[in-house]
Amino acid sequence: MKTFVGLFLSSTAFGAVILVAYWFVAHEETTGSVLLAIMTAALAFAAVYAVIAERHAHIDGDGQDLTPEDVKGEDLGVYTTHSPYPILLALSCLFMLLGVLYSPILAFAAVVAVLLCLWRLGAESARV
Amino acid sequence: MITWLTATDHKKIGIMYIITTMVFFVIAGILALMIRAQLATPDNDLIPSHLYNQIFTLHGTAMIFFVIAPFGLGLANYLVPLQIGAPDMAFPRLNATSLWLFVIAGIITFLGLATYGGAAAYGWTNYAPLSEISEGTGVGADFWLIGILLASVSTILTAINITTTTFLLRAPGMTMWRVPIFVWEMIATAILILMAFPSLTAVTLMVLIDRHLGGHFFDPAFGGNPILYQHLFWFFGHPEVYVMVLPYFGIVTEVIATFARKPVFGYVGLVISAFAIAGLSIGVWAHHMFTTGAVSNPFFSAVSFLIAVPTGVKFVNWIGTMWKGSIELSTAMLFAVGFLFNFLLGGITGVMVASPPIDYQVHDSYFVVNHFHYTLGGGSMFAMFAALFFWFPKIFGVKLSERLGKWCFWFMFVGFNITFIPMAFMGLEGMARRVYTYPNVEHLALLNGIASFGGVILAIGVALFFVNILVSAFAHVPVPANPWGGYSLEWATSSPPPEFNFETMPPINSRRPLWDAPSTQGSGP
Amino acid sequence: MHWLIHPATSQGALMQQTWIVSLVAGLLVALYVYGAIIWCLIRYRRRESEPASFTGNKPLEITYAIIPLIIVIGLFLVTMHSELPVDRVSAHPENRIDVTAFRWSWRFGYNGDRIVTFGTPAQPPTLYLPLGRTTEIDLTSSDVNHSFWVPAFLFKRDAIPGMTNRFDLTPTRTGTFLSRCAQFCGVDHALMTFIVKVVPAAAYDRFIASNGVAKP
Numbered sequence A: 001m002k003t004f005v006g007l008f009l010s011s012t013a014f015g016a017v018i019l020v021a022y023w024f025v026a027h028e029e030t031t032g033s034v035l036l037a038i039m040t041a042a043l044a045f046a047a048v049y050a051v052i053a054e055r056h057a058h059i060d061g062d063g064q065d066l067t068p069e070d071v072k073g074e075d076l077g078v079y080t081t082h083s084p085y086p087i088l089l090a091l092s093c094l095f096m097l098l099g100v101l102y103s104p105i106l107a108f109a110a111v112v113a114v115l116l117c118l119w120r121l122g123a124e125s126a127r128v
Numbered sequence B: 001m002i003t004w005l006t007a008t009d010h011k012k013i014g015i016m017y018i019i020t021t022m023v024f025f026v027i028a029g030i031l032a033l034m035i036r037a038q039l040a041t042p043d044n045d046l047i048p049s050h051l052y053n054q055i056f057t058l059h060g061t062a063m064i065f066f067v068i069a070p071f072g073l074g075l076a077n078y079l080v081p082l083q084i085g086a087p088d089m090a091f092p093r094l095n096a097t098s099l100w101l102f103v104i105a106g107i108i109t110f111l112g113l114a115t116y117g118g119a120a121a122y123g124w125t126n127y128a129p130l131s132e133i134s135e136g137t138g139v140g141a142d143f144w145l146i147g148i149l150l151a152s153v154s155t156i157l158t159a160i161n162i163t164t165t166t167f168l169l170r171a172p173g174m175t176m177w178r179v180p181i182f183v184w185e186m187i188a189t190a191i192l193i194l195m196a197f198p199s200l201t202a203v204t205l206m207v208l209i210d211r212h213l214g215g216h217f218f219d220p221a222f223g224g225n226p227i228l229y230q231h232l233f234w235f236f237g238h239p240e241v242y243v244m245v246l247p248y249f250g251i252v253t254e255v256i257a258t259f260a261r262k263p264v265f266g267y268v269g270l271v272i273s274a275f276a277i278a279g280l281s282i283g284v285w286a287h288h289m290f291t292t293g294a295v296s297n298p299f300f301s302a303v304s305f306l307i308a309v310p311t312g313v314k315f316v317n318w319i320g321t322m323w324k325g326s327i328e329l330s331t332a333m334l335f336a337v338g339f340l341f342n343f344l345l346g347g348i349t350g351v352m353v354a355s356p357p358i359d360y361q362v363h364d365s366y367f368v369v370n371h372f373h374y375t376l377g378g379g380s381m382f383a384m385f386a387a388l389f390f391w392f393p394k395i396f397g398v399k400l401s402e403r404l405g406k407w408c409f410w411f412m413f414v415g416f417n418i419t420f421i422p423m424a425f426m427g428l429e430g431m432a433r434r435v436y437t438y439p440n441v442e443h444l445a446l447l448n449g450i451a452s453f454g455g456v457i458l459a460i461g462v463a464l465f466f467v468n469i470l471v472s473a474f475a476h477v478p479v480p481a482n483p484w485g486g487y488s489l490e491w492a493t494s495s496p497p498p499e500f501n502f503e504t505m506p507p508i509n510s511r512r513p514l515w516d517a518p519s520t521q522g523s524g525p
Numbered sequence C: 001m002h003w004l005i006h007p008a009t010s011q012g013a014l015m016q017q018t019w020i021v022s023l024v025a026g027l028l029v030a031l032y033v034y035g036a037i038i039w040c041l042i043r044y045r046r047r048e049s050e051p052a053s054f055t056g057n058k059p060l061e062i063t064y065a066i067i068p069l070i071i072v073i074g075l076f077l078v079t080m081h082s083e084l085p086v087d088r089v090s091a092h093p094e095n096r097i098d099v100t101a102f103r104w105s106w107r108f109g110y111n112g113d114r115i116v117t118f119g120t121p122a123q124p125p126t127l128y129l130p131l132g133r134t135t136e137i138d139l140t141s142s143d144v145n146h147s148f149w150v151p152a153f154l155f156k157r158d159a160i161p162g163m164t165n166r167f168d169l170t171p172t173r174t175g176t177f178l179s180r181c182a183q184f185c186g187v188d189h190a191l192m193t194f195i196v197k198v199v200p201a202a203a204y205d206r207f208i209a210s211n212g213v214a215k216p
């Protein structure tokens, strides 16, 4: 996990370096500066989140000398093998876009379908 | 059937990803053959221009969005949990959503062909304002935009999933500095996707708004700006190039290390160079805009040149891995070596086009077609076949015929080079890309004839791969857990792996867990 | 090199230097790396003996990171050596021509639009340029993106609606050069060609003086 915090912090620093360099060379060209600034801000957000999350994290994979024996009986969480909602959600997204372009009724129905799928997905993952 | 449609198991999703990319690969390949048929002779009128424009648009779109990029993601779906010793991806339902968004995106993009007026015909770059002028009804162009929008969202979701999985689900002892290089390359790819793809989502939405809701983002008559389109597109577009290359760097590293029977040379260097490439690649987007006269050419030229350094480091590490090894030239290894040969040429022409004075001549010419086919075709596509031959036994429990495989490689390697070497010279002689016909001047007729001939040989090579699958499936020789003597975790479990991947997990004390515990190896030393 | 790259402008001659240096550097790198790969494949092919098991070599890795760095810095300097003069636009051009791209041909306006020629995809227009003089081209587009490409000048520049691109061309030999639109622009993009004719300065002057009647 420490590695990941470092990864995001150094990515943010790198984004900032590119942003500053770009600003110096080509600030009259604003699009690029704005794009780089947004990207650096997003990386900074991820980095801050990683720093905070790292404090409470307990990850088996980070234990240098941990063996499978040591974590026997530990709860690994439950993984689903099947759910009908992902494919329905994807189809609803398609019809939502088609609806926006060609038919408001279709768009409305698809938005309802998207919300229903999201609700069911949320309920499914809460159950386990 | 239903069990596949609703599956959330990462292995099933990975398999469906890979099969979908193979379907689009065949379709895009057939489109490429149609292009070569039309260009085989000068002033040819086999395919009319409006149809030809749809063909090359769909060829590029399919190869980029529905073959080379998603194959990497699909393989990662299959392999990353296995290689880090996890039971599944972190978000299995999100993973299934990504898969189906991607499949639907591909289908809707190609459905444009069935509409009146045909599919999108603006090239895969879809430059505005051209893409805001509809030829025919424009429904095909809308379908293209919807497809790309869905594909971009799907890719972002997969990137989130891969990052979280490698963060949290590594097996005990599998520290970050022990995961296989393929996993590292996928982390770099995922972070790059998170930085770059939102720009594609945005620009695609903007074109849709311009087309349907009266926006004027890119229309200079209403204060819009065509250059803005290019900035937003290439801010995604150049990183996308590395999204289509980094996973394949990972594949090649794994294949070379396995068949040279040596540890990866310069593990830390490979990791750092992956992130250096990813980082630098966000600062080079406007090298696709050198000829617009609207960007800082020296800045983008300098950063583009710099990318050659981490890429050079990778070559040193690959050669270092082979050095003093014990190299077995299996089919997978042949394809990995083919990758090295072709990608190096693509890299060298890449350094050339990083120079604006050179780009002034070759931009939008067949020289550039040569360049990116050497990186993505001769490079990534060859690594894709290396991966297919390497992991096919793991995924399906059946080994592909090595004899047929070697024929497949040599046809592809020879055919590829005969097809694409002449294109560098066509570009220098003034042949622009995306033209449906060309006059009989200079050596264009001869060069194009050679390229079309090479295309047939390449196609035979690819066809042999599918013949190989049929023949091998029919022969059905079962394979042990570790047929190649690999040393990463996926070879510790049965072929194909059981649900939730591992019956027993070997202890992990190093970068080569199976090397340390020979008892878990199926064969090999 | 002559048969491949034979520029017909002074700007093109400058860019040719970048071409030659990059090609030579590229070929040398390719030979070196190909040599190393082929050596490995032959010398270290599978035998009975155990493979080595080293995992890296810091000094070697660092050396091979610095060498490409030096190469690309050199190439960047060579690039700037030709890029900067080529992109510079003379403050007092001896001649100025307005070029407007449209779907799917070109409009050339000489002498402040006193002489105007249009083309069609079937009838490509001719652009006359005086030999040895620096001509400034003012390039724009009236619909979508196009690109003004004269392969014999090793040069292209995009024609973009809403903005004007300015650049200088100084032809160094007479001749007729097939040229074209390089940026994909729709159905007849392939036919959007034009012809550049470099003529002696005197003939060009007669062309301008006669308001386009005396074709050079």
Ligand SMILES: [Cu+2]
Pocket: B237, B238, B241, B284, B285, B287, B288
């Ligand atoms: Cu690029």
Ligand SMILES: [Cu+2]
Pocket: C101, C102, C104, C145, C146, C147, C181, C182, C183, C184, C185, C189, C192
């Ligand atoms: Cu054009």
